[in-house]
Amino acid sequence: MFKSKIFNFVFFSLLLVIVFFFSLFLGTYDFQPLLLAKFLCNKIIPGAFPGNWPDSYETVILNIRLPRVLLAMLVGAALSTAGASFQGLFKNPLVEPYTLGLSTGAGFGAALALAFLPGKLSVSLVAFTFGLLAAFLAYSLARQKGETPVVSLVLAGVIVSALFSALISLVQYVVDPLKVQGIVFWLMGGLNLATWKDIQTAGPFIMFSILLLILLGWRLNILSLGDAEAKSLGLDVEKNKGLIVVLATLAASCAVAVSGVIGWIGLMVPHIVRMLVGPDHTQLLPLSALAGAAFLLLADDMARTIFTYEIPVGVITTLLGAPFFAYLLKKAKGGWM
Amino acid sequence: MDLEVECLAKANKLTTGLILFLALVFLALAFWPYVKKEDASKQQKEAKIVVTDFTGAKISLAKPAERVVCLLESGLTGLYMLGAKEKVVGVNHYPYQSHIYPYYKALDERFAQKTLPDVGEGTVVDLEKIVALKPDLVIIWSGYPEVIKTLQDKGLNVFAVQLDNFSQIFTEIELLGKLMGKEERAQQLVAIGKKELAAIEKEVQAVPEEKMPSCYFTWAESKLDVAGGNSTGTQLLKLAGGKSVTAQVKQEHLKANLEQVHKWNPDVIISWYGPNVIPEKFYNDNQWSDLAAVQKKRVYQLPDAFSCDLWTLKYIYGVRCAAKYLHPEIFSYDLKEEKRRLFKALYGSEGEKVANVQI
């Protein structure tokens, strides 16, 4: 079914649009559909369809639900595209955007901010900085004689992750437990505190990174052949690898900074899309972005409506992700091809 | 398929250019603040009530708060003490938890009927629910800066609480009193609290230092989760006339090791409410059997988390309990009676009913 490139784009775009509107209308607050439709039209074309809706429509839809929905799309797209990029670079469909230690680094940054400077320094900013730092550390660690072999990158990521994980535990131990209770929530990942400010700070960088990564799709194909072969095809492997790592890490770091650690999206979505449309990254990257946006949106919808109280969206993605992966593992019977 | 290839080939150059252009537009957006800030001046115009919270933020209200969403259970209890019960329109999840819930059922019919909305806990709060309740004040713990920022971003007044020592509890009551328009009652509560403390202090001061039992306070996680010098647990012991072995320790919370405890060899151990630190756990553990406190059977546990809540005026009940454990000859009152008396004074008419709640 997914043989035609044009069909694929239309399919995933349409999917996202449908999920977007569905999510916008979903929620604990009761809306009257017709009145809501009028309200939205009025917002887009000022003056059209006047009606009397309660003030809270403005606050809830425009100020709470819309930024949340948009943020879910941005974060989902960022994580999926970054995941797809890393999977291509590492020649391994089991890799996540957090492989270089990004999530634990960011978690440590958040713990620091919560423990020592609550309110003074933005948790997002410190988390973002440490996320980048961790990834950079892993990359430098893996560099040998001007080359970064994949195995070294993965191992370096494990080392850096472990290091920051231990540091997080240390912070939790040394500081008054009440102060760092917030870190537990942060590590679970959540979109419920989305504001337009988050979209402003993270959105542009995420979009910038995703768009550039999409343009580098064909190069990623070549890089996925392996360093030796890519070199023999004339590519400056280190520069291209570095560029892609920087862009993917930027996108993922921004996502983590505004939404905490949401796992499995970066792993599952590229994998599913690749199974449907094939591994050509010129298609895989943009479609992963669209699919990731839709996927996280649906997960977040579940997070806020399945029970009467909110649960962190990271819990949903993991609860769905693990069994799904088990199913894939069984189905693939050991061979991914 | 071939036509598609043709189209795609032509579209390729165009698309690449377009995408590149978009990418640059987004990069530019990153540096242009297109989100307008709320017009803050609007609020300050007719601010009759101006209060500074524990993070230094200013809260301005035109009149006393009528609809409060309280996300901090210790603040909630303060509101009930102030007699502002009807003004509470939403709470966090914690008061609905099993070991606290019976108390709130006794305090407020709405808890019993579960009609008081539960908006979530910690950072996982339902923003839409909170906004739908149209509160003019939200009370929250200062340890969730992200939530505070988000609530403020939605235009809500947020009062953040951070209590580092007991005297700040009095400050909190006064500030809340001001915000709720219950200043007189707030003064009353402060006076009651201070009177109680003075009474205990008078008795305690009469005890010579050599007669003060050595002791330490342990939290609920384990027998070795000891309260350090600055901690509220240690402060409690001091007020109750105990000589804490950790008084000079700089840390707030330390994981002691068994040898250290043996070196201290305290006369009395007082623990917070929790299944891991009931006195039997100490008495039945043969590694603790030679300690003075264990041999003299002087390990005590505070009754429950609600009645001795160290973040509220009820800490005074905690002090009374500890005082009795430390100096039974001086403080010979019945703890149940004390609870009733204190709760009547603090909670007013429902006080006795609340005091009689059994966990």
Place this chain on the structure above:
Amino acid sequence: MINVDKIKFSYENMPVLKGISLEIPAGKVLTLLGPNGSGKTTLLKCLNASLKPQEGIVYLDGQDIWSMKKQELAKLSATLYQSHVAAFPYNVEDIVLMGRAPYLEGLFALPDKEDKKIVEEVLEELGISHFAQRPYTHLSGGERQLVLLARALAQQPKVLFLDEPTAPLDFKNTLGVLSKVRELSKKKNLVVIMSLHDPNHALLFSDLLAFVKKGEIVAFGQPSSIVTPENMQSVYNVEVDVLSHNSLPFIVPKIR
């Protein structure tokens, strides 16, 4: 066409190539023969610029390969590696298209109609057009090798390096690939340098032969003249008889 001038290479102070010089004209197939560890692969890697020799220069079409930009070099020289680890199930078409990478200028450049046409031609030439839309991981070892060969040819190189290209192939496929390579060499005037382990294959499909022993070329020239029992004994330490069949030489080891 290829001029190798006294190259020496050591891996961390262990000398592997001890001074090699070669001259190979266009349109010829040169096979490197020698036991394991003789330096065949290292030599190939020095010639295709994967490794840089500590001494000496390699000239391709008159240019020093190390003074060229990698992208330019890739338009002249293509390599078929011994082991290819397939990470993703790309279509045969897409794999071969990747061979056009050296000709794409610009960070975001994509292959155009011309590139796609060249791919079609190469697939046709190797007789694997009907596989174009298939994932190359679904093919047999021999077919996959042809795909990788196609990719190398899509680079439109003047030199083709093949490192033990027949290692993963069965009997029939080996003959097929090697004869194809020789045919292409003639047709496109390509220099082909390959390393093989079977001297008989070398005899059947090469124009030139070089024996590599302990990092040096101990014999170089026309296969029929340098494949002698003496050379075989000296290089492989194996006793052989050289026989002739249909005026083609072949080697039979003396087994007791």
